Amino acid sequence: MQMRFDGLLGFPGGLVNPSKETLEAGLSRELSEELGVAIPISAENHMESCHAPASSPSSSHLITHFYVKKMEEEQIMEVERAAASTAADHGLEVLGMVRVPLYTMKGGGGLASFLSHSFIGNARSQLVDSLLRFNLVSPKELHKALTHSLKIHTHTAEDLQAALVLTEVKRKQF
Numbered sequence: 001m002q003m004r005f006d007g008l009l010g011f012p013g014g015l016v017n018p019s020k021e022t023l024e025a026g027l028s029r030e031l032s033e034e035l036g037v038a039i040p041i042s043a044e045n046h047m048e049s050c051h052a053p054a055s056s057p058s059s060s061h062l063i064t065h066f067y068v069k070k071m072e073e074e075q076i077m078e079v080e081r082a083a084a085s086t087a088a089d090h091g092l093e094v095l096g097m098v099r100v101p102l103y104t105m106k107g108g109g110g111l112a113s114f115l116s117h118s119f120i121g122n123a124r125s126q127l128v129d130s131l132l133r134f135n136l137v138s139p140k141e142l143h144k145a146l147t148h149s150l151k152i153h154t155h156t157a158e159d160l161q162a163a164l165v166l167t168e169v170k171r172k173q174f
């Protein structure tokens with residue numbers, strides 16, 4: 001996945017005008033810009049399509065098309081290297097590629113912690129669905145990780161409150 005320009009986690013991709021190019025050609029183009037390498041995409045890689053949640057008036061008419069492509073570890077490492085060195089969007093639209101930890105540690109580190117971050121649109125559900133569909137994590141493990149994520153989320157809210165108090169003290173000083 002990637003850290004987007006807006007600080008949210010999401011998948012590489014972008015806007016495609018279907019009257020100008022096919023969805024797969026558009027996705028390959030976007031991947032070249034964001035990952036720095038050409039990755040062929042075919043209709044077989046298509047997983048699902050749905051209306052994008054209306055976060056802004058312009059996004060209310062968008063349909064998201066989700067694709068998954070399996071790659072060898074060496075290919076993934078090549079993508080990671082290119083994404084940080086040759087990708088046109090690096091440091092602008094994309095702040096960095098991130099791997100998804102597929103393990104959960106006792107204290108909730110790993111997948112549970114990863115899933116408690118903030119994601120764009122329904123990217124979290126797309127991730128969970130893919131992990132289940134490709135048997136990368138068992139339903140039981142995922143259930144445990146998500147339950148733990150909810151607990152981490154509560155803790156994060158408390159932590160944010162504490163950080164907010166810090167700014168209040170500073171605000172009164174200036």
Ligand SMILES: O=c1[nH]cnc2c1ncn2[C@@H]1O[C@H](COP(=O)(O)OP(=O)(O)O)[C@@H](O)[C@H]1O
Nearest residue numbers: 010011014015052053055059064120121122123
């Ligand atoms: O990885 C993703 N998963 C699910 N939905 C996404 C993802 N990335 C973007 N979206 C959806 O598409 C909308 C437009 O995304 P964005 O503003 O990032 O467009 P762009 O990537 O073409 O610049 C978002 O509001 C969101 O609903």
